[in-house]
Amino acid sequence: MEGLQLQSQTDKKGKLYVIGIGPGSVEQLTIASRDAILNSDYIIGNGTYLDQVKELLNDQKIIRSHMGKEVDRAKKAVELAEDNVVSMVSGGDANVYGMAGLVLEVAEHHELDVDIEVLPGVTAITAGASVLGAPIVNDFAVISLSDLLTPWERIEKRLMAASEADFIISLYNPKSRQRNSNFRRAIEIIQKTRDGSSPVGLVKNALRGDSQEMKVTTLDKVLDYDDWVDMRTMILITTPESRIWGGNGMEKIITPRGYQRKYDY
Numbered sequence: 001m002e003g004l005q006l007q008s009q010t011d012k013k014g015k016l017y018v019i020g021i022g023p024g025s026v027e028q029l030t031i032a033s034r035d036a037i038l039n040s041d042y043i044i045g046n047g048t049y050l051d052q053v054k055e056l057l058n059d060q061k062i063i064r065s066h067m068g069k070e071v072d073r074a075k076k077a078v079e080l081a082e083d084n085v086v087s088m089v090s091g092g093d094a095n096v097y098g099m100a101g102l103v104l105e106v107a108e109h110h111e112l113d114v115d116i117e118v119l120p121g122v123t124a125i126t127a128g129a130s131v132l133g134a135p136i137v138n139d140f141a142v143i144s145l146s147d148l149l150t151p152w153e154r155i156e157k158r159l160m161a162a163s164e165a166d167f168i169i170s171l172y173n174p175k176s177r178q179r180n181s182n183f184r185r186a187i188e189i190i191q192k193t194r195d196g197s198s199p200v201g202l203v204k205n206a207l208r209g210d211s212q213e214m215k216v217t218t219l220d221k222v223l224d225y226d227d228w229v230d231m232r233t234m235i236l237i238t239t240p241e242s243r244i245w246g247g248n249g250m251e252k253i254i255t256p257r258g259y260q261r262k263y264d265y
């Protein structure tokens, strides 16, 4: 590790890692991401994500940013990366409604000569799916219900299209204080074209230790959980091809891949 630090000091050229730190605990981080964080001069990110990787923070310089300050954060990171090794940490995967796009846009716009490497992470849909068993073993669509940067009409159109096309649908950003009704409105749209018996899984704080919670229900009953859903929850709406196995809070959702059509097992 010392050797690598020395290299970053003597080799003047900087580097920016845009890191998806996964759903929560440090165990879910890739080894490449862990090494990048350990060997960076600066770590930049919002407080929640910095706290998630705090056991990897030693003598790196830490820049805490805030929600809503993403543009400033991206600018700061690319500036610093002109002559420092910088890790920007972002939740889940940095490509999935994360900081990767903004960082590249800022570097492109300012024509900055920075070496940027995006490191992938476990995103909420795969984290949540693993908690629920095997609900996405077929084609799926991921839709964010946040209408801060996307007009609500476009979100509705995508919900309708994905539902009609029979995709398993994962909903991110289901709610916030300002957008409390988006989850209910989205479910009502999907209910128009999808059978009410379709299994639905809801996972709050997936892979975040003791704070993880999950619910398994069906599309016709999912609005019973409307009050329970919050901004730390991801939702998976399957199709009638999927099924629920088990009970007593230990339910799993199984989506068949299609092996049963060709094999006996």
Ligand code: SAH
Pocket (backbone or CB within 6 Å): 023, 024, 090, 091, 092, 093, 094, 095, 096, 097, 098, 122, 123, 124, 125, 127, 128, 171, 172, 173, 174, 203, 204, 205, 206, 207, 208, 230, 231, 232, 233, 234, 235
């Ligand atoms: N880049 C992140 C997603 C950012 S959008 C990723 O790849 O996971 C934020 C939304 O992701 C939240 O509102 C929630 O719907 C979902 N989410 C992120 N982490 C989650 C977790 N550990 N458990 C459940 N949902 C999560």
